[in-house]
Amino acid sequence: MAQKPSIPKGTRDFSPLEMARRNYIFDTIRSVFALYGFNQIETPAMENISTLMGKYGEEGDKLLFRVQNSGEKAALAPEKGLRYDLTVPFARFVVQHKDEIQFPFKRYQIQPVWRADRPQKGRYREFYQCDVDVIGTAALTCELELIQIVEEVYRRLGIRVCLHLNNRKILAGIAEVVGAADRLTDITVAIDKLDKIGAEAVNAELAERGLSAEAIDRLQPILNLSGTNRDKLTDLRSILASSPTGLLGISETEQILDLCDTTGVRLDIMLDLTLARGLNYYTGAIFEVKALDVQMGSITGGGRYDNLTGIFGLPDVSGVGISFGADRIYDVLTELSLYPDKAAAGTQVLFVTFGQDELRYALRIATALRRDGIRTEIYPEPVKMKRQMAYADQKHIPYVAIVGGNEMEHGTVMLKDMTSGQQREVAIDQLKNNIL
């Protein structure tokens, strides 16, 4: 019996047009990663459940998809789960293959991940992540290179962005100095609203959230920071004078900005003390990138971690990485109509024929064109011309080569430019030049 076909909620099919656009994004990102010497790896869709459990907090554990063989008894707890992100499998990979890996290890990974989240607009149960990391060195040149990668990827895609920069050590320093280390989240949430609601309202909210009057008082100079990134860092240096951790964070941030200046980075970089990022493994610089011309959350984010591989038995390996959000980038490009006109790998010419003899004639010409690298289709049978032309139209094929008896006699085709609508008879050996 016929089933009405559908796919699981939160998952997607990708049509040829969507794939062309997604490949445009992935290919752009991939080629920039390669320009900086990063190499691709892949890990299995399934990981042992023990690799995944406890790595994403209680909430994350609940969002894991579990996998079992059809043969297994339902009572048996499944031993495998689907990849939830690319970071934990990367840490597992580094530890498992540490003897084969050349450190510092510069890897990128572009693969789907699965989360049993409630599906909603822009949130899927299967989506791709594009992660790039250097592991095995604490050098801040790595932070620089990631910033340069962000600059180059978005330059190539034509998206104007701002990179928000902060440092976990600065945040720790603030919490120390304010004397409310456990209230870091409350503090950053409040600071975040400063522009919108003003200092007075922020202070009221902080009090409401249970911050002591003394702590609020100590926070005021931080709320009042202004000027350039350098100005803010200078002011912060005196505010955080009593916190060695905080001072280290400031120094790291200054060094990163120095490296950007040295290498002529033109990306809009903003020191953003409200940036905290949820993941608890970050220990140094943290980044988020936002598009300037469209309302959308962070489209790229990441940071420095000092002990990602510790949980798999390899402690104290420092690394830094960022992740590009392909789905959001897709939405930004769509909203701003920034896709290049030509689909990179679309058909360049379609042969349209009036009969079996013409079909054979066209097949021979098409074979030669393909040998010259021209992406060529032949409508597979000599059906009504209208149907063949409609096919070219709907696939946005720029040229149609029409073959009838006359053309066969002359050793030509009637080449129609589908954009201008003009057509003219072209000799076979001139076809290539007229299409390119």
Next chain:
Amino acid sequence: MAQKPSIPKGTRDFSPLEMARRNYIFDTIRSVFALYGFNQIETPAMENISTLMGKYGEEGDKLLFRVQNSGEKAALAPEKGLRYDLTVPFARFVVQHKDEIQFPFKRYQIQPVWRADRPQKGRYREFYQCDVDVIGTAALTCELELIQIVEEVYRRLGIRVCLHLNNRKILAGIAEVVGAADRLTDITVAIDKLDKIGAEAVNAELAERGLSAEAIDRLQPILNLSGTNRDKLTDLRSILASSPTGLLGISETEQILDLCDTTGVRLDIMLDLTLARGLNYYTGAIFEVKALDVQMGSITGGGRYDNLTGIFGLPDVSGVGISFGADRIYDVLTELSLYPDKAAAGTQVLFVTFGQDELRYALRIATALRRDGIRTEIYPEPVKMKRQMAYADQKHIPYVAIVGGNEMEHGTVMLKDMTSGQQREVAIDQLKNNIL
């Protein structure tokens, strides 16, 4: 506590070298598909279990991986399963999106599939398939194009192959004429051994398998076919004279061979009556490709089907497709050492530095080189030169640009060719030309 990291049995991590080689295969296949006007689609890793069940036979049902949310009770039967091949999801896609699709629909799809098979050498629980299909036309030009694609892909990869060609209608005709339609498998298995064990032994085996003396007798002319593909088809035409289906199969095969001649196909094509292929949805031409210079099963296979989408409610849509086995192609290329020397996207030059000033100097040059499209790395910190050089060595980076105080003074780098071992001082503005 530290866990000893591992991955589920039958799955694999892919290292940078393996990924470079896999991408070489996928990129080659992909670009040939595009040359023939095929467009890429992707479908979700998870399908509804009802989409998958009953499509792969009883054995296949048992090999499905089932997926459940962590939150779901174990007692509930999982409603989702992992993709088992690309054909059933393709059929589901075509039916689900039939109103958006332009027919004939030429699609390709390169994605992993999962099977809970017992893992063994060369058999994995996660592996990629590369499928290319035309659906919505019965024209034999499609068979031709698939044959041309096979020819071009293996020409580009440098693998010498033979394409085995048969037709399900011929097989049906043989079974009809022999009067043992239900014994088709026994017959093809026996014919398959002809070369090895001779006609007498084959006949004995057929009798053992329960074929009547009369049927065996009628089969003899088929066992004795010899000569070229055309000779065999001519002989078959008289043997199968009483079977309209068989004759249609012969005619289709002749037309396909004619089209190959017309377009100058040079691929080694062998009419192979022992070729049956397991999948029961094939109805016309069937193909298998074998490498000539290495013992390996079929590395590409497929065929014509007339009702793939019927089970999802769209009957009588003819199509034809083939699937490239990436893992086996990988093994063939490895065994024959056919990978091109240069990894396509490997780093071209590594900067090695003696101190922080040199590092900054190198960062500026590297930034300019990348702007010129040269894949460039900088060792992230000025550690011992030996360690930096070892990094270049192990990543097979062809050039190292060494920067010390002298080079900074002169506005140069010491460029070392890692293949020849020679090094010479090169001005910054000459660096690009010396690397390319």
